[in-house]
Amino acid sequence: MTHIRDERWNRELEQVVRDSLQSIRFGTVTLVVQDGRVIQVDKSEKIRITRTGHIDGCGI
Numbered sequence: 001m002t003h004i005r006d007e008r009w010n011r012e013l014e015q016v017v018r019d020s021l022q023s024i025r026f027g028t029v030t031l032v033v034q035d036g037r038v039i040q041v042d043k044s045e046k047i048r049i050t051r052t053g054h055i056d057g058c059g060i
Contacts, residue, residue, distance in 0.1 A: 016041050 020029045024045045032040035 013038055013041075 017029065017031070020041060020043045024043060026048060027043065027045035030042040030044070031038045032042065
């Protein structure tokens with residue numbers, strides 16, 4: 001029974017990681033592991049601002 005649960009969990013984890021990777025252009029996806037198991041997936045996305053934008057903050 002544990003084997004079936006682990007397989008489902010692994011499929012769910014794989015889908016979460018795939019979705020996270022597909023949804024960002026620049027950034028990181030971090031897996032948090034505790035006791036040998038992934039317990040959390042963090043996604044941090046970087047947004048690049050071009051020089052033609054309002055870098056000086058005017059318009060904010």
